[in-house]
Amino acid sequence: MTKGKHLHVLGICGTAMAAITSLAKAKGWKVTGSDANVYPPMSTYLESMDVEIATFSEENLKLTPDLCLIGNAMSRGNVEVEYILNHDLPYMSGPEFVGRYILPNRHAAVVAGTHGKTSSSSLLTWVLQTAGKEPGFMIGGIPENFGEGAIIGNSSPFTPFIIEGDEYDTAFFDKRSKFIHYHAKTLILNNLEFDHADIFENLDAIKVQFSHLLRTVPESGCIIANADDANIMDVIERGVWTPITTFAELGTDADWQWQALEEDGSHFKLYQDGSECFEVTWESIGKHHVANACAVAAAATAMDVSLTDIKQAFETFKGVRRRMTKIGEKHGITIYDDFAHHPTAIAGIVDAVKAGMNHQGKLWVIVEPRSNTMRTNIHQDRLPASLQSADQVIFTPPSDRNITKKDLLDVNKVCADLENMNVAAQVIPTTDIIIETVRTQAQPHDIVLILSNGGFENIHQRLLQTL
Numbered sequence: 001m002t003k004g005k006h007l008h009v010l011g012i013c014g015t016a017m018a019a020i021t022s023l024a025k026a027k028g029w030k031v032t033g034s035d036a037n038v039y040p041p042m043s044t045y046l047e048s049m050d051v052e053i054a055t056f057s058e059e060n061l062k063l064t065p066d067l068c069l070i071g072n073a074m075s076r077g078n079v080e081v082e083y084i085l086n087h088d089l090p091y092m093s094g095p096e097f098v099g100r101y102i103l104p105n106r107h108a109a110v111v112a113g114t115h116g117k118t119s120s121s122s123l124l125t126w127v128l129q130t131a132g133k134e135p136g137f138m139i140g141g142i143p144e145n146f147g148e149g150a151i152i153g154n155s156s157p158f159t160p161f162i163i164e165g166d167e168y169d170t171a172f173f174d175k176r177s178k179f180i181h182y183h184a185k186t187l188i189l190n191n192l193e194f195d196h197a198d199i200f201e202n203l204d205a206i207k208v209q210f211s212h213l214l215r216t217v218p219e220s221g222c223i224i225a226n227a228d229d230a231n232i233m234d235v236i237e238r239g240v241w242t243p244i245t246t247f248a249e250l251g252t253d254a255d256w257q258w259q260a261l262e263e264d265g266s267h268f269k270l271y272q273d274g275s276e277c278f279e280v281t282w283e284s285i286g287k288h289h290v291a292n293a294c295a296v297a298a299a300a301t302a303m304d305v306s307l308t309d310i311k312q313a314f315e316t317f318k319g320v321r322r323r324m325t326k327i328g329e330k331h332g333i334t335i336y337d338d339f340a341h342h343p344t345a346i347a348g349i350v351d352a353v354k355a356g357m358n359h360q361g362k363l364w365v366i367v368e369p370r371s372n373t374m375r376t377n378i379h380q381d382r383l384p385a386s387l388q389s390a391d392q393v394i395f396t397p398p399s400d401r402n403i404t405k406k407d408l409l410d411v412n413k414v415c416a417d418l419e420n421m422n423v424a425a426q427v428i429p430t431t432d433i434i435i436e437t438v439r440t441q442a443q444p445h446d447i448v449l450i451l452s453n454g455g456f457e458n459i460h461q462r463l464l465q466t467l
Contacts, residue, residue, distance in 0.1 A: 011071025332444025
């Protein structure tokens with residue numbers, strides 16, 4: 001029994017830890033938390049759950065919690081981490097807590113892969129909700145159909161719980177990928193590329209973690225795998241003990257059971273074993289989202305959802321906040337925000353937006369290289385091609401924090417390569433100058449697409465107000 005027990009969360013204002021807090025509260029825990037930066041909107045969200053938040057201090061632990069959760073951002077030297085270790089207080093990571101206290105007796109549906117985890121998780125959750133299954137979920141974004149990133153759902157035995165399976169490491173004391181803790185019964189493998197350069201030395205190191213993940217899926221479960229992705233197929237060939245259902249793009253040579261045919265991604269047809277299932281027009285764009293839909297349809301069917309419910313859910317899916325989110329329009333200039341921070345994801349969204357413009361106006365793409373991978377030169381040669389559909393590209397200089405000069409992304413070279421592709425590109429050092437550049441040069445019918453996995457100094461609203 002956990003009802004009434006005291007859970008103290010270190011790093012509670014992080015997106016994942018705040019989501020876990022809401023799930024713990026729903027399970028009856030009394031939750032307190034601490035963080036270095038306590039401010040809205042996360043502080044307001046936590047306060048709405050009646051969660052006490054403090055800055056880091058030994059005093060927060062003097063009441064001796066029943067369990068301490070240590071967030072992924074915590075490290076040795078933190079005053080509360082040291083107190084927990086010195087006084088032998090019980091502790092674990094957030095993912096381990098979810099695996100031990102949230103997922104038992106639930107049907108865990110885990111979505112893993114380099115791209116599309118948040119969108120696919122949100123879509124699968126909405127499909128199951130539409131089908132009346134009252135799923136729970138924990139997603140690293142805000143599905144617009146639900147308005148929050150975590151809900152406990154119906155806690156009856158074997159009710160679905162959808163979770164985004166992140167391959168990032170678990171905690172400073174647990175270097176396994178987070179998804180190992182989630183005990184998937186249904187597993188979606190969207191794609192696999194090199195990412196998280198601060199954690200993984202190379203692609204094979206990520207494949208090892210995915211291979212470990214496959215070992216945890218029971219024989220009675222189901223794995224939905226992208227047959228077009230050679231890296232996914234390589235991981236499967238290393239060993240799998242679970243039935244495989246494959247999906248692929250229509251017209252490829254891959255072995256497949258589910259396929260989709262799309263134009264710009266806003267309209268597509270879905271096929272199972274060569275037979276057309278249905279035709280959909282929805283709010284999403286881009287072939288990458290159609291691939292997500294194909295995987296979700298396969299997973300939902302394996303979870304006993306009808307094609308009628310799947311189609312209805314697709315057509316009423318509102319998307320995910322910060323995934324091609326329209327910020328606003330002024331004087332015919334439209335501003336969008338998207339989380340894309342990897343060449344494959346960038347190419348998918350840029351190509352889709354440009355295709356939907358029907359040769360009207362220019363597409364501006366503003367890129368903040370913010371993630372550890374994007375700030376390095378690992379994707380130096382791939383970035384120009386991912387942006388070649390744009391008309392105007394602006395980069396901000398990447399931070400050299402914890403990165404040597406020789407390993408830092410050369411944004412000037414990326415822009416030079418784009419110029420050779422007849423794409424106007426430049427590096428602009430400050431957000432203020434970027435805003436002024438767009439204000440003075442953008443014209444009616446132009447689209448401004450801002451790509452960052454961070455707040456980007458609130459450039460979206462500031463630009464809208466300036467226009």
